[in-house]
Amino acid sequence: xxxxxxxxxxxxxVSCERVFDYHLRDRPVVVLSNNDGCCVARSPEAKALGxxxxxxxxxxxxxxxxxxxxxxxxxxxxxxxxxSRLMQVIGQFSPEQEVYSIDESFLRFTPGEAAGLTALGxxxxxxxxQWTGLPVGVGIGPTKTLAKLANHLAKRHPDFAxxxxxxxxxxxxxxxxxxxxxxxxxxxxxxxxRWAARLGQAGIQTVADLRRADPEGLRRRFNVVLARxxxxxxxxxxxxxxxxxxxxxxxIASRSFGQPVTTRAELGEALxxxxxxxxxxxxxxxxxxxxxxxxxxxxxxxxxxxQYHPTWGLALPVPTADTxxxxxxxxxxxxxxxxxxxxxxxxxxxxLDLSPAGAVTGDLFAPVAPAGAARRARLxxxxxxxxxxxxxxxxxxxxEGGPGGQTWRMRxxxxxxxxxxxxxxxxxxx
DNA sequence: TCTGGGGTCCTAGGACCC
DNA sequence: TCTGGGGTCCTAGGACCC
Numbered sequence: 001x002x003x004x005x006x007x008x009x010x011x012x013x014v015s016c017e018r019v020f021d022y023h024l025r026d027r028p029v030v031v032l033s034n035n036d037g038c039c040v041a042r043s044p045e046a047k048a049l050g051x052x053x054x055x056x057x058x059x060x061x062x063x064x065x066x067x068x069x070x071x072x073x074x075x076x077x078x079x080x081x082x083x084s085r086l087m088q089v090i091g092q093f094s095p096e097q098e099v100y101s102i103d104e105s106f107l108r109f110t111p112g113e114a115a116g117l118t119a120l121g122x123x124x125x126x127x128x129x130q131w132t133g134l135p136v137g138v139g140i141g142p143t144k145t146l147a148k149l150a151n152h153l154a155k156r157h158p159d160f161a162x163x164x165x166x167x168x169x170x171x172x173x174x175x176x177x178x179x180x181x182x183x184x185x186x187x188x189x190x191x192x193x194r195w196a197a198r199l200g201q202a203g204i205q206t207v208a209d210l211r212r213a214d215p216e217g218l219r220r221r222f223n224v225v226l227a228r229x230x231x232x233x234x235x236x237x238x239x240x241x242x243x244x245x246x247x248x249x250x251x252i253a254s255r256s257f258g259q260p261v262t263t264r265a266e267l268g269e270a271l272x273x274x275x276x277x278x279x280x281x282x283x284x285x286x287x288x289x290x291x292x293x294x295x296x297x298x299x300x301x302x303x304x305x306x307q308y309h310p311t312w313g314l315a316l317p318v319p320t321a322d323t324x325x326x327x328x329x330x331x332x333x334x335x336x337x338x339x340x341x342x343x344x345x346x347x348x349x350x351x352l353d354l355s356p357a358g359a360v361t362g363d364l365f366a367p368v369a370p371a372g373a374a375r376r377a378r379l380x381x382x383x384x385x386x387x388x389x390x391x392x393x394x395x396x397x398x399x400e401g402g403p404g405g406q407t408w409r410m411r412x413x414x415x416x417x418x419x420x421x422x423x424x425x426x427x428x429x430x
Numbered sequence: 431t432c433t434g435g436g437g438t439c440c441t442a443g444g445a446c447c448c
Numbered sequence: 449t450c451t452g453g454g455g456t457c458c459t460a461g462g463a464c465c466c
Contacts, residue, residue, distance in 0.1 A: 012448095033452035040448095040452065056451040074452090101448050101455095192446055223458080225446090252454055259449085301451055311441070348453090 003114050003140060003169060004241070005107045005121065006147040007090050007128075010135045010155065012103035013041035016082045017072055019133035028069035032057055035258050036073055045069070085132050093124050098241045106144060108241045114169060121165035141168035144239045145232035148189040149207070153179060180208035180233075190229050198222070207233065247354070248285060253278040254348025260299065264338045267296055267347050268331060274349040275330045279323045282351055288319040290353035292326055294333035299345035310337040313352070321357055 009015055013031040018024045028046040030039040039046070039055050049067060051060050057071060064071060083102045091097045094107040109117065121138035128136050139151025146168050153159070154166035157179070168176065185207060186196035202221070204210050211233045219227035228238040253274040261267060271294060282289055297309035312333040316325060330349055 008448095035450085035452080037450075038452050054452075058450045061450095104448075190446065194445060225457080246456095248455090250455075254453070256452070299451080313440075345451095 001111055001114065001142050001235075002237075003109045003111075003117055003142060004144050004147040005094075005109070005117065005124075006100075006104065006139045006144070006151045007107070007124065007136050008101075008104040008151060009086060010137060011041055011043055012083075012134070013074065013079055014043045014046075015134050016079050017075070018043075019082070020078075024070060028064055028067050030057075030060070030064065030069070030071050031074050032071055033074065035256060036071070037256065039071075040074065082132065082134065086128065086134055086136075089128050089131050090124065092127075093120060096241055096243060098243055099245075106147065106241055118165060118167040118170055121167065122163065125164050136164070138165040139168070140166070142235045143232040143237045144241075145189050145229060146235065149183070149187065149233070152183075152187050177208060180211055181206050183207040185210050188229060188233065190225065195226070248287070249352070249354065251278050251281050251285075251287075251289070251351040251354070252348060253281075254295070254346060254350075256346040257344070260343035260345055262340070262343055264334065264340075267338065267344060268334055270347045271296075271330045271334055271349060272327055274347065275326050276323055278349050278351050279321060279326050282354075283321045283357075285354075286357050287354045288321045288357045289316065289326070289351035290319040290355070291315050291351070292329045292333065293350040293352060294330050294337070294348070295350070296334070296337065296344050296347045298342050302343070302345075305343060306341075308339060308342045312337045315353075319353070319355060326351075 014029050017029065017031065028049055029043040030046050030051060031041040032038065033040045036057055039051055039057060039060065042051050046069060049063055079102060087099050087105055090105045090107065094109055096108040098106040100106055117140050121140055125136055125138055128134055137151050137155040139147045139149065139154050141147040141150045150166040150168040154164055155161065160166040183206060184196065185191055185199050185204060186193060188207060188210065204213055210230055213230055215227040215230045218230050231238050255270065255274065291313050293311060293313035295309065295311040298305060298307050314329045314333050316329060
């Protein structure tokens with residue numbers, strides 16, 4: 001049994017702000033989303049006033065003022081900086097660390113370390129507080145899901161809240177059963193409101209119910225994710241520590257408007273700005289994109305108004321991280337979906353089909369009009385190079401069209417090792 | 431003209447997480 | 449009047465290909 005710990009900061013954004021502003025202590029504080037629209041972090045005092053996660057700010061503005069509360073616009077540069085310090089301190093307690101989100105981290109320990117983990121949790125919590133000023137909760141368990149559950153107890157249950165540490169491994173079987181019977185199934189990692197309702201109808205209401213349920217039956221009746229969750233709750237690990245994050249699949253830049261917009265020009269300006277931001281992040285990650293997707297949408301809250309939320313993706317002629325072709329694609333996509341007469345509330349850009357910059361040479365995408373030996377040789381060359389670097393992946397190449405032609409069509413094929421020796425298997429070649 | 435399996439890609443939607 | 453942003457995974461149907 002290899003124990004896991006989950007460490008996460010309490011009310012992370014608010015706690016970051018409090019480190020630098022003494023006047024924010026001991027009073028209700030919320031941090032707001034973009035456009036100051038919603039409350040995305042709440043101090044304990046704000047939670048005590050009944051302010052919910054994601055609640056629109058205009059609904060709580062008066063309440064907050066009545067209690068001398070403060071509402072802050074978000075400062076992501078600050079939170080990002082505090083996050084790196086937090087992760088660095090946490091990482092001192094185990095060589096095996098997974099940074100799970102901006103304020104959460106898993107650690108894994110060796111079986112031999114299991115006995116001393118409660119003390120380690122207390123020490124970790126004290127050191128993080130002393131070195132960063134951030135309060136954290138620590139949950140320890142034999143699986144990631146149980147570490148998460150223990151963390152939930154550490155932060156919310158009176159038995160653990162004072163220490164801020166809950167070690168599932170230290171609990172007796174009777175104590176585990178009692179806590180599990182006390183917790184609704186929605187307290188489990190991966191089970192949200194919708195699933196909790198569906199499970200409730202099936203007679204599974206508490207964590208204890210879910211631990212009792214037969215995983216194979218859950219898989220048949222619901223899905224494999226739920227079956228895994230049930231196994232993890234019983235102490236059978238199904239989720240591994242992911243020390244190296246999996247490659248990114250998409251980069252999103254989207255925003256709501258402060259007020260509805262109606263013209264294509266306004267949408268175009270917003271999309272240009274989103275595209276530029278996404279391109280900056282793309283380059284920072286050392287990636288290129290092969291597909292840009294644009295979406296615009298009316299406000300789902302205005303049920304009295306006609307709704308329209310189209311999406312359009314355009315393949316880039318050449319995978320790129322340059323802003324100019326991306327801007328051009330975004331404008332073209334907008335032209336294909338824009339309809340006058342709607343009040344649009346948000347616009348966004350998604351970059352998809354990401355691959356490492358420089359992994360494929362531009363040569364591959366140059367016009368290769370004549371079919372034949374030269375072309376095959378060139379494709380084969382590149383395939384070797386790509387396969388060498390990536391193993392399996394997606395290869396894009398020009399199948400038809402030419403420099404003077406009007407049709408530039410992209411074809412894509414899944415790359416498999418066989419293709420390096422069997423070039424004839426590639427559609428459009430030879 | 432009909433028959434058939436095995437695939438990929440795209441759009442859309444639902445669910446979850448932080 | 450004002451209702452976040454950035455991600456993941458899964459499913460389904462239609463178009464298209466071999």
